[in-house]
Amino acid sequence: MAITLNSGFEMPIVGLGVWRMEGKDIRNLLINAVKIGYRHFDCAADYQNEREVGEALTEVFQSGLVKREDIFITTKLWNSDHGHVVEACKNSLKKLCLDYLDLYLVHFPIATRHTGIGTTSSAIGEDGILDIDTTVSLETTWHAMEDLVSMGLVRSIGISNYDIFLTRDCLAYSKVKPAVNQIETHPYFQRESLVKFCHKHGICVTAHTPLGGAVANTEWFGSVSCLDDPILKGIAEKYKKTVGQIVLRWGIQRNTVVIPKTSKLERLRQNLKVFDFELAKEDMELIKSLDRNYRTNQPAEFWGVDLYA
Secondary structure, eight states, rough: OEEETSSSOOSSSSSSOOOEEEHHHHHHHHHHHHTTTTEEEEOOOOOOOOOHHHHHHHHHHHTTSSSGGOOEEEEEGGGGGGGGGHHHHHHHHHHTSSSSSEEEESSSSSSSSOOOTTTOSBBBBBSSSBOTTTTTTHHHHHOOOOHHHHTTTTEEEEEOOOOHHHHHHHHHHHHOOEEEEEEBBBBBBBOHHHHHHHHTOOOOEEEESSTTTTHHHHHHHHOOOOOGGGGHHHHHHHHOOHHHHHHHHHHHHHTTTTOOOOOOHHHHHHOOOOOOOOOOHHHHHHHTOOOOOOOOOTTHHHSSSSSTO
């Protein structure tokens, strides 16, 4: 199952996110994921594991498990590199051992003080607040992203964590339209208006945190996961599926790409077994009623300022 992007390239509708994956665990995880059937991997410079991902991909390609053209690789421009887009992209390509990226995203709609190519620790000032660079506009950043396409370094470009207003502006000043907007969305944070806006304008929505963050976000942000919701548990029993599979299927039936993260082999298998059933209309509506407008991933915890305020 894949979605055709406005760039003409196909993007598998289920991928594996590698956020918070330890470098030493990535090799076996990625090789097992490819063997199970994953063809889409979501990375980022900020995850600080591109080098390990690259080593695993090299092994996968050299072993003949898959060819490069069979795999869809996404990575992301970090906030501190908005004024150094080409260099940052080349640095990610080098670490990932790739000649091109399938998708390169602006990770957050904000430029911060440059701390050196490939260094992704947040630029925090002495006052404990994120050092935002007010000299680099998002329009400038986007035109540099467009250059990556003409240079052949990237097949598709996109945005991440953009709201309707910022997405509209990007559409207005872009020559190459954003192919994807990667946002947090799950049953407790459905963002129906933003999803509708993106779809209306030909932008694919990728759901990061499609399971509501689960343990990872509970540890970092103290958030509550939708996986414990009694209504979702009831729907899971009805279909004889896990709650996670129900939530991922709901995301797919909204026509969004889902990139759940897991380091467990059995969960890897479960998260891909979402194409052998379909949620009935009444169950889609029931899940729709669970929306709490509840964000679980809140970087203000580290930045001292709420980017979404």
